[in-house]
Amino acid sequence: MKLCVVGSGYVGLVTAVGFAEMGHDVVGVDNDVRKVESLSAGRSPIYEPGLEELLLRNMEGGRLSFTTDLAQGMAESLFCFIAVGTPNADDGSADLGAVLAVARQIARSLSGYRVVVVKSTVPVGTSKKVDQVMREELGLAPGVPQERFDVVSNPEFLKEGSALEDVLRPDRVVVGVDNPRVAELMKELYAPFTRNGHPVYLMDVASAELTKYAANAFLATKISFINKMAELCDASGADIMNVRLGMGSDRRIGMPFLYAGVGYGGSCFPKDVKALIHTGEALGIPMGILKEVEAINARQKEIPLDIIDRLHPGGTDLKVAIWGGAFKAETDDIREASALVTLEGCLARGHRVALYDPEAMVNLKARYDGRVTFGKEPYEVLSGADVLCLLTEWRVFRTPDWDRVKKLMRRAVVIDGRNQYDPRDLSARGIECYGIGRGLKSSSR
Ligand SMILES: NC(=O)c1ccc[n+]([C@@H]2O[C@H](COP(=O)([O-])OP(=O)(O)OC[C@H]3O[C@@H](n4cnc5c(N)ncnc54)[C@H](O)[C@@H]3O)[C@@H](O)[C@H]2O)c1
Numbered sequence: 001m002k003l004c005v006v007g008s009g010y011v012g013l014v015t016a017v018g019f020a021e022m023g024h025d026v027v028g029v030d031n032d033v034r035k036v037e038s039l040s041a042g043r044s045p046i047y048e049p050g051l052e053e054l055l056l057r058n059m060e061g062g063r064l065s066f067t068t069d070l071a072q073g074m075a076e077s078l079f080c081f082i083a084v085g086t087p088n089a090d091d092g093s094a095d096l097g098a099v100l101a102v103a104r105q106i107a108r109s110l111s112g113y114r115v116v117v118v119k120s121t122v123p124v125g126t127s128k129k130v131d132q133v134m135r136e137e138l139g140l141a142p143g144v145p146q147e148r149f150d151v152v153s154n155p156e157f158l159k160e161g162s163a164l165e166d167v168l169r170p171d172r173v174v175v176g177v178d179n180p181r182v183a184e185l186m187k188e189l190y191a192p193f194t195r196n197g198h199p200v201y202l203m204d205v206a207s208a209e210l211t212k213y214a215a216n217a218f219l220a221t222k223i224s225f226i227n228k229m230a231e232l233c234d235a236s237g238a239d240i241m242n243v244r245l246g247m248g249s250d251r252r253i254g255m256p257f258l259y260a261g262v263g264y265g266g267s268c269f270p271k272d273v274k275a276l277i278h279t280g281e282a283l284g285i286p287m288g289i290l291k292e293v294e295a296i297n298a299r300q301k302e303i304p305l306d307i308i309d310r311l312h313p314g315g316t317d318l319k320v321a322i323w324g325g326a327f328k329a330e331t332d333d334i335r336e337a338s339a340l341v342t343l344e345g346c347l348a349r350g351h352r353v354a355l356y357d358p359e360a361m362v363n364l365k366a367r368y369d370g371r372v373t374f375g376k377e378p379y380e381v382l383s384g385a386d387v388l389c390l391l392t393e394w395r396v397f398r399t400p401d402w403d404r405v406k407k408l409m410r411r412a413v414v415i416d417g418r419n420q421y422d423p424r425d426l427s428a429r430g431i432e433c434y435g436i437g438r439g440l441k442s443s444s445r
Contacts, residue, residue, distance in 0.1 A: 001024050001025070001078060001079070001188065001189055002024070002025045002026075002076045002077045002078055002079075003019060003024060003025070003026055003027075003077045003078065003079035003080070003081060003189070004026070004027040004028070004029055004070075004073035004074050004077040004079070004080050004081065005019070005026060005027075005028050005029065005081040005083055005119075006029045006030075006070060006073070006080065006081065006082050006083060006084060006102050006106075007029075007030060007082065007083035007084035007085070007098075007102075007120070008028045008029070008030035008032075008035055008036070008039060008045075008066065008083075009030075009046070009083070009084075009085065010046055010048070010158075010160055010163065010267070010333065011083045011119060011120070011156050011158065011163075012028065012030070012081070012083030012084070012119075013028060013039070013044070013045075013046065013051070013055075014048060014051065014158060014163040014164055014167050015081065015083060015119060015156065015167060016028040016064060017051060017054050017055050017058060017064065017164070017167075018164065018167035018168050018193075019189075020054075020058035020061075020063040020064035021054055021057075021058055021168060022168075022192035022193060023063070023192060024063065024189070025063055025076070026058075026063060026064050026065075027064075027065055027066070027067060027072075027073040027077065028064070028065070028066040028067075028073075029066070029067055029068070029069070029070050029073035029074075030066070030068065031068055032068075033068055036066045036067060036068050039055070039066040040065070040066050042055060042056045042059055046332060046333070047331065047332035047359045048160065048161070048163050048164060048330075048331070049161070049162070049164065049330055050164045050165075051163070051164055054164065070102075070105050070106070070109055071109035071111075074106065074109050074110075074111070074114065075111065077114070078113075078114065078115060078185070079114070079115045079117055079185075079189065080106050080114050080115070080116050080117065081117045081119050081154075082099055082102050082103065082106075082116065082117065082118050082119060082120055082130075083119045083120055083156070084098040084099055084102055084120055085098055085120070085267075086098070086099060086120045086121055086122055086271075086275075087271060088271045088274050088275060091278065092274040092275065092277060092278040093123070093275060093278040093279075093282075094121070094122060094123050094126075094271070094275040094278075096122060096123075096126060096129065098120075099118065099120050099122060099126065099130065100129060100130065100133050103116065103129075103130040103133050103134050104133050104134070104136075104137050106134065106149075107133070107134040107135075107136075107137035107138050107149075108137055110138070110148055110149065113147060113148060113149065114148075114149045115149070115150050115152055115182055115185060115186075116130060116134070116149055116150070116151045116152070117151075117152045117153075117154045117186075118130060118151065118152065118153050118154065118209075119154050119155065119156050121155060121156070121212050121213070121216075121268065121272060121275075122153075122209060123209065123213070123275060123276075123278075123279045124206045124209040124210045124213075124279060125206070125209070126153075126209060127151045127152070127153045127176065127205045127209065128151075128205070130151050131151045134149060134151070150177075150178075150179050150182045151205075152175060152176065152177045152182060152186060152205075153174075153175070153176030153177075153205045153208040153209050154173070154174065154175050154176070154186070154208070155174055155208060155209065155211060155212030156212075157170065157171065157172075157174075157212070157215065158170075160266065160267075160327075160328070160330075160331040160333055161328060161329060161330030161331045162330065167193075168193065169193070169196065169198070170193055170194075170198055171198060172198055172199050172200070172201055173190050173193065173194060173198070173199070173200045173201070174201050174203065174208050174211050174212070175187075175190075175200060175201065175202050175203070175208060176203055176204060176205035176206070176207060176208025176209060177202060177205065177208075178204065178205060183202050186200070186202075187200055187202075212272075213272055213275065213276040213279070214276075216268055216269055216272040216273070216276075217272065217273055217276050217290055217293070219257050219269065220264055220269045220272075220273050220290075220293050220297070221289065221290070221293050222257040222258060223257055223259070223261075223263070223264050223269075223297070224263075224264075224292070224293040224294075224296040224297055224300075226240070226244060226257075226258045226259065226260050227260050227261070227263065227296050227297070227300050227436070227437075228296055229243055229260070229437065230260035230436050230437020231437065232437075233260075233437035233438070233439040234436075234437055234438070234439055236439065237439045238437075238439045239437070239438050239439045240260045240419070240436065240437030240438065240439070241419060241438065243437075244258045244259070244260070259418070259419065260419060260436045260437045261300065261338075261393075261417055261418045261419060261436050262300050262301055262303055262304060262338040262339075262341075262342075262391060262417035262418070262436065263296075263297040263298070263299075263300035263301045263338050264297055264327075264338075265301075265327035265328075265335070265336040265337045265338050265340075266327040266328065266333060266335060266336055266337070267327075267333060267335040267336065270294075270297075270336045271336075273290050273293060273294055274294070276290060277290050277291060277294075300338070300436070301338045301341040301342075302341065302345075303415075303417070303436060304342045304345075304389045304391070304415045304417055305341070305342060305345040305346070305349075307415050307434050308320065308346070308349075308351075308387055308415070309349075311387070311413065312386070315349075315351075316349060316350035316351065317350055317351065317352065318346075318349075318351045318352070318386040318387065319351070319352045319354065319384050319385045319386050319410070320342075320346045320351050320352065320353050320354070320385065320386065320387055320389065321353075321354050321355075321381045321382050321385035321387070321388045321389070321409070322339060322342060322343060322353060322354070322355040322356075322381070322388075322389050322391055323355075323356055323357075323378055323381075323388065323389070323390045323391065323392070323394075323397045324339055324356075324357050324390060324391040324392025324393070324394055324397065324418075325337060325339045325340070325343070325355055325357040325360045325361075325363075325364045325391070325392065326339075326357055326359060326360040326392050326394075327339075327392070328392060328393070329392055329393045329394045329395065330359075330394075331359065331360075332359040332360045332362065332363055333360070333363070334360050334363045334364060334367075337360075337391075337392075338391055338417065339355075339357075339389075339391035339392060342389055342391060342417075343355065343368070343372065347371060347372075352373070353371075353372045353373070354372070354373040354374070354375060354380075354381035354382075354385065355368075355372055355373070355374055355375070355381060356374065356375040356376075356377065356378050356380065356381045357392065357394070358394050358396055360392075361374055378396060378397065378400070379401075379404060379405070379408060382405060382408040382409050383408045383409075384408075384409070384410050385408070385409045385410060385411075386409070386410055386411050386413065387411070387413045387414075387415060388405065388409065388413070388414045388415070389414075389415045389417060390414065390415070390416050390417055390418055390420055390421070391417045391418070392418070393418040393420060397420065398420055402426065402429050402431060403429075405431070406429065406430065406431060412430060412431040412432065413431070413432045413433075413434075414426060414431055414432065414433045414434070415433075415434045416433055416434065416435045416436070417436065418436075419435050419436055419437075419438070421433055421435070423435050423438050
C-alpha cells in the first residue's frame with residue numbers, strides 16, 4: 001500500500017521506516033530542509049538503535065524516499081499520516097498548531113480520496129478538529145457526508161531507545177475509526193505487523209485519542225509512585241531495591257517502570273501528563289492524582305542538587321562530573337532530561353560541570369558548549385571532581401573501574417540517580433554513594 005508520513009522526527013521517521021520495512025511504499029515529508037537532505041543521503045538525524053541500517057536498506061529497495069513537498073508526498077498515497085510535534089502551549093494544553101496546519105495543507109493538496117491518520121499524540125476531540133479544518137479548506141459543510149477523506153486516530157506507543165522494535169512488533173495497534181470500510185483499510189495496512197497475533201484494537205475515535213494519554217499518564221504515575229516509596233525508604237531505613245522486588249514480582253503490579261530515580265523526562269511523559277491535566281480540568285474533572293505525579297517528579301529531579309548542597313553548604317566552584325545527559329539510555333534525546341536540572345543547578349551555583357554521554361553529546365553541545373566541559377569517554381570528566389552524578393542508565397556506566405574512579409576524583413562521592421550501584425559495595429571501596437531510596441544512613445536526605 002502507498003502512504004506518506006508528515007513529520008520525520010522520532011515518531012514519523014521510525015514509522016516511515018517501519019512501514020517500508022514491511023513492504024509498503026512510503027514517502028516521508030518534513031518541512032525541515034536540512035533534515036530531508038540528511039535523510040535523502042541515508043543519514044538519520046536521530047540516534048535510534050538499528051534505524052540507519054533499515055533506513056538505507058529501504059531507500060535502496062526503492063520503498064522509501066523523503067521530500068519537503070507535501071503535495072508530492074501525497075500524490076500517490078492512500079494514507080497520509082500526521083506525525084508532527086504537539087508541545088505544550090503556555091497553559092499546559094497540547095499545542096495543535098502544527099497538526100492543524102498540516103491538516104489544512106493536506107486538504108489543499110487533495111487530488112483524490114485519502115485516509116488522514118493522526119499519529120501525533122493529541123487530546124480527545126482533535127480528530128474532529130482535523131475534519132473541521134479540512135472541510136473549511138475544501139468548502140465542505142460540517143457534518144454533511146462527504147467522500148473526499150476520512151480521519152482516523154492511530155496513536156503511537158513506541159519508546160525511544162527501542163522505537164524500531166516497538167514499531168515493527170507492537171504490543172497492540174490502536175485505531176479509532178468511525179467508517180467500517182476505513183477500519184478494513186487500516187487492518188490491511190497493519191496486517192504485516194500483527195501476524196504474530198498482536199491485536200489491532202478498533203474503537204471509536206475519542207477512546208483511541210484518550211488511550212494514548214491514559215497509557216502515558218499511568219506509566220508516569222508508576223514512576224512517581226515508586227519514587228514516593230523511595231522517599232519513605234530513605235526516611236525509614238528501608239531499601240527501595242528490596243521493596244520493588246517484593247512488590248513488582250506480583251503479576252498484577254509488574255517490574256517495568258518501578259525504578260526509583262531522578263524522575264522521568266523526555267518529550268512525552270512531562271508534556272502528556274500536563275496536557276491530560278488540562279483536558280480533565282477543561283471538562284470540570286479535578287486531576288489531583290496527576291498533579292501529584294508531576295510534583296513528585298519535579299522533586300526527584302532536584303535530589304542530586306540537594307545532596308551536593310548538603311555535602312558542601314554554601315559551596316561554589318566545585319567540580320561536578322556528570323555521567324549521562326540523555327533523558328534515558330539508548331537515545332540522544334535530551335528533551336526534559338533530568339540531567340539538565342542537575343547541570344543547570346550546578347552552573348547557577350557557580351560549580352564547574354564536566355559531562356559525558358555516549359550519544360547525546362551533539363545535542364548537549366548545541367545548548368551548553370562553552371559553559372560545560374565535555375569528555376570523549378567516561379573517565380575523562382572525573383579528574384579532580386568533587387562529586388560524580390550518574391543520571392542516565394547507559395550500560396557503559398554500569399560496572400566502572402572504581403579504583404580508577406577513586407584515583408581520578410578529588411573526593412570520591414557518587415550520587416547514583418538511577419540506582420545502578422550497590423552503596424554498600426562502594427562504601428567498602430572507600431567511596432561515598434548516595435542512591436535514591438536506598439535507606440542507608442549515608443543517603444538520608
Ligand atoms: N518521541 C516519542 O517517543 C513519541 C512516542 C509516541 C508519540 N509521540 C508523539 O508523536 C508526535 C511527534 O513526536 P516526535 O518526538 O516525533 O517529534 P519531533 O519534534 O521529533 O518531530 C516532529 C517533526 O515534524 C516536523 N514538522 C513540524 N511541522 C511540520 C509541517 N508543517 N510539515 C512537515 N513537517 C513538519 C518537524 O520538522 C520534525 O521533524 C508528538 O505528538 C509526540 O507526542 C512521540
